[in-house]
Amino acid sequence: MSQHTHSTHPVISARLKRAHGHLAKVIAMLDDHAPCADIAQQLFAVEKAITNAKHVLIHDHIDHCLDSADAKSVNELKTITKYF
Template identity: 35%
Template sequence: MHQHTHGPNKDLIVRMSKVIGHANSVKVMIENNRDCSEILIQIAAVRSALNKVGKLLLDDHISHCVLEAIEKDSSEKDE
């Protein structure tokens, strides 16, 4: 397993906190028997925000973890 050499991505943490808050507000909408179409719109917004977090995490993984693994492998072969 790859060991991270960079710290946690603060942007991802902030975005996930917002997703969690948004999802909790959708739960409250359901508990309050809000209109189904309003709830579905908010669920779509939560999905979109979560997908964005996934894309950012993948970008971070490629730009840090994958490149570091390639560089490490390359330097080990040179030795």
């Protein structure tokens, strides 16, 4: 497997570490029998952090790895990624 690093990888890593922290909190809340609404809120935070990391990764890949695509196609591709 070749190394493939972009300037956004530290940002993505930070987002995933934040998601990891939220997930650990969810597990602790379940163990502590926290209210379901509070658990759901933390799960939402996990989901958003992962989704945001995925979007940054995809957009970075589009910007740096799709050399032959024209700007309009790249923008259209970026727009549609919000639905993944």
